[in-house]
Amino acid sequence: MITQCLPASLTPLETAVATLLYEIEAVTPEELPLAEALGCVVAEIPALPSVPARDLAAADGWAVNANDVVGASSYSPLAVVRPPTWVDAGDAMPQHCDCVLDIDAVDTSGPVAEVIVEGVPGQGIRRAGSDVAADRPAIASGHLIRPRDLLTARAAGLETLNVRRPRLRIVNLPGGTATAHLIADHARANGAHVTEIEAAARDASSIADALDPVGSDLLIAVGGSGVGRNDATLTALARRGEVLAHGIALQPGRTAAIGRAGAVPVLMMPGAPDHALPAWFALALPALERLTGRRSRESRLLPLARKIASSVGLAEIALLEERDGAWLPLATGDLPLHVMARADAWLLIPGSSEGFAAGTPVDAYLWRE
Structure with a gap:
């Protein structure tokens, strides 16, 4: 006993x-549907192809080659035999076109279409691989999965994720x-x-x-x-x-x-x-x-707004609130519920430490992850 x-x-x-x-x-890792993977930690994720796979229009407008409309303006319209190709946002860019002009950049009211605005390469375009670069994992191993990570996974066409839970x-x-x-x-x-x-x-x-x-x-x-x-x-x-x-x-x-x-x-x-x-x-x-297998926690390095005193021999938890670009200590030792409700971060003070002076930069772990 x-x-x-x-x-x-x-x-x-x-x-x-x-x-x-x-x-x-x-x-051991397991495969989970994306709907169940939120908050889990990623294991190994295979490299993915580029997303998008090719250049796409990012806006509705006229697809042109910027070199073909150099000098075009309302004072010096550029007449074209055939109007540029119209694209909707999300359409694949036509071959040899590298920008998208707004709807009013091309005047089609007369017998000949006229371009009245210059274009800049890349304007109005989502480049191939701009969301997910080729041969790179969608989410890093050891990373805690957040909603924005699921967005990346869905955009890459994944239905499951390999996680450790x-x-x-x-x-x-x-x-x-x-x-x-x-x-x-x-x-x-x-x-x-x-x-x-x-x-x-x-x-x-x-x-x-x-x-x-x-x-x-x-x-x-x-x-x-x-x-x-x-x-x-x-x-x-x-x-x-x-x-x-x-x-x-x-x-x-x-x-x-x-x-x-x-x-x-x-x-x-x-x-x-x-x-x-x-x-x-x-x-x-x-x-x-x-x-x-999580590799890191979210933390933030800020100076202390006031000192934290601690007893040597006992490790202590301090709760902190971010205020005016500094960590304001709320409580050390006694942690009332109303203080927990206010805290933005926590700090582990080692047993060998007497605390930290005001102004000392401390790397506190974010509590509101």
Whole structure:
């Protein structure tokens, strides 16, 4: 039986992350229809032909060769034996034509058509390969798929995408429902397939039954990771698998724990959202990125509008708001819900740091991705 108490010394965050990520590999790619691929992480995408395949008219008008209408103006109309070819937007450009003139650029009211405007090569044209260059992938590997990426894929004629989508099982203990859904929403936005949010009673046997690793690539238990008399999550994990660390040098979120159920990594986080969120940012997100093969997060480098003070020995999460070209610190340590609602980004302050002085440029991760 595990004694439900924090260890005498907290596990450094860097050690906890390395332990959690040990032997985790990216999941096997799968083909998904475009409608289901939004928010997933791209695996390997084959090189595509040029899109468009040939020059197209970008506007309705007259297709001409710019060299043939040099000098044309309303003061010196250029008479042509036959009117230029009319094209609608999206039509393939006629051979030897390299620009499109507006409708009023050619006067067809008289017996002979007259061009009254010069043309510029490329005017009114979508060049071949301007949307997707030949022999290049439509979306880079390791990239989180956004709506504009799906536009590119559809324009290239793709019907499916090759993605990595880890299966995440969330075990929700009584009192942690709102937090469990918060974590599930974040997980889906970062490429995971949340297979189930399972409610479990607070006793060790019920939690151990819910921590079933079959069909999952990552397990997250929300609630019951503390030292209270009703907190049995650690005992449950010990029955199902192995506790690797309990008590992380992370503020807030010190009662988080990591372990294994078979070969599946397990993260146990507090039930309160302000304590669970740092565990998500600092521990769960790196694990999910390893499983998806994601290569980078969106971040922004801006100076701090005011200083951030931090305690040496504890890694801390600071929430930031972008204001007047700088990061304004909103909260460090305590993270009230109203502050979460305002935050644009978050910053992980290492346990070795005392914080940052006002004006220091910091590269914060965008929360509103």
